[in-house]
Amino acid sequence: MTGFEQAIWATARPGGDVDTTCAIVGGIVAARLDLDDLPGAWLEATEPxxxxxxxxxxxxxxxxxxxxxxxxxxx
Structure with missing residues (x-):
């Protein structure tokens, strides 16, 4: 599991407004990482x-x- 993936799951686990909080946390964490640090399966699932x-x-x-x-x- 990558740092990005851990951050997303830690954010989603408590519930609440998960789509918004995960989008915010994902943007912040991704800004500090290289593309290689993002889960490959998640990259393949994105749309251009x-x-x-x-x-x-x-x-x-x-x-x-x-x-x-x-x-x-x-x-």
Whole structure:
């Protein structure tokens, strides 16, 4: 289990507004990690961002030849 996964499960365990609290904690923890620190199965389950967002795509996991982890770079 990764630090990211542990943080999400620790946040979800008490219940309450789980989707919101996990989204907040996930964003904070993910900002401090490399993509390699995120669970591979969770990365594979994500959907790509729409092309109209105009984000540059970073190399990483892909599904059907499309990268999964775009980031908002300027170049």
């Amino acid at each position: 961002l729409p092309h109209w967002l105009g984000v540059r795509v970073r190399p990483g996991p892909s599904r059907g030849g499309r990268p999964l982890w775009p980031w908002a770079g300027t170049s």
